[in-house]
Amino acid sequence: MDFPQINGNKLLKKSLSDVMENNRMPHAVVINGGTPEQRDALVNRISMWAVCSAKDKPCGVCKNCVNAQNRAHSDIYYAQGSGKTGIYNKDEITKIINDTSIKPNEANRKVYVLSECDGKLPVISQNVFLKTLEEPPQDVLFLITCEDSMNLLETIRSRCSVFTLENSSRPDEETLELAKEIAVGIVSLSEMSLLKATYKLNDRQRFLETLDLVALLLRDGLAVYCGGKAETDEHVAQTLCKKLTKAHYIKLIDITKDAKVKINQNVGLRLVGTWLCAEYRRTLWQR
Numbered sequence: 044m045d046f047p048q049i050n051g052n053k054l055l056k057k058s059l060s061d062v063m064e065n066n067r068m069p070h071a072v073v074i075n076g077g078t079p080e081q082r083d084a085l086v087n088r089i090s091m092w093a094v095c096s097a098k099d100k101p102c103g104v105c106k107n108c109v110n111a112q113n114r115a116h117s118d119i120y121y122a123q124g125s126g127k128t129g130i131y132n133k134d135e136i137t138k139i140i141n142d143t144s145i146k147p148n149e150a151n152r153k154v155y156v157l158s159e160c161d162g163k164l165p166v167i168s169q170n171v172f173l174k175t176l177e178e179p180p181q182d183v184l185f186l187i188t189c190e191d192s193m194n195l196l197e198t199i200r201s202r203c204s205v206f207t208l209e210n211s212s213r214p215d216e217e218t219l220e221l222a223k224e225i226a227v228g229i230v231s232l233s234e235m236s237l238l239k240a241t242y243k244l245n246d247r248q249r250f251l252e253t254l255d256l257v258a259l260l261l262r263d264g265l266a267v268y269c270g271g272k273a274e275t276d277e278h279v280a281q282t283l284c285k286k287l288t289k290a291h292y293i294k295l296i297d298i299t300k301d302a303k304v305k306i307n308q309n310v311g312l313r314l315v316g317t318w319l320c321a322e323y324r325r326t327l328w329q330r
């Protein structure tokens with residue numbers, strides 16, 4: 044199962060895939076860690092799965108999936124919150140709880156999303172919520188997101204399955220591996236490996252992150268070329284140095300920066316990928 048917009052997080056993806064493929068989703072899920080965008084993306088994916096009418100869920104094309112994707116499914120309720128801070132007050136939670144006893148309209152399940160709960164779900168609301176979490180109605184799924192699940196009461200946490208996204212200030216392994224493939228691909232004899240590697244860049248955020256790492260690997264190479272040390276990967280730097288001159292490095296780093304500019308200008312990712320390959324390879328043949 045794929046999770047668009049979620050890089051890395053191998054373990055999390057594996058456990059969620061298991062749960063979804065075996066239809067063993069718990070009735071209440073807390074998603075924490077990562078970025079707000081990643082948490083949103085996961086909520087989106089799980090809600091689609093929950094309402095999808097196809098056999099292989101989420102199919103992404105049935106009416107339920109499309110409506111879920113557009114946040115317009117009548118069986119998926121997004122808690123609104125009230126006041127300036129968007130607090131989920133006791134009344135709203137009570138309203139949700141009462142609603143759970145009504146059958147779904149179109150799907151087989153009802154989904155209730157309470158997003159970014161840190162500081163927005165007062166203790167009194169959590170206490171109102173507790174009993175429902177203890178004895179959940181059938182065919183109901185609660186999705187709660189927060190930056191840190193420790194901001195919820197222990198009694199709430201213990202009644203939910205908690206899924207934690209990586210807080211990655213350092214690059215995740217998968218992206219770094221891809222960046223290495225690209226860097227080594229620049230100097231490899233056949234251009235196939237470079238083409239193959241860039242073909243994997245089908246997500247905007249991931250593309251940008253990968254380019255940052257490629258630039259880092261190239262700067263490492265330049266450092267080694269000038270007698271310094273590589274900080275990210277010594278082996279890649281050595282491989283690059285067998286083929287590249289100082290002028291090559293500078294040009295390659297510039298091309299990498301230009302590719303980022305193109306992505307930020309919303310040029311199609313495939314197009315940027317192809318352009319990048321061509322420019323990298325062209326530089327290699329220049330003296």
Ligand SMILES: [Zn+2]
Nearest residue numbers: 095102105108
């Ligand atoms: Zn579907």
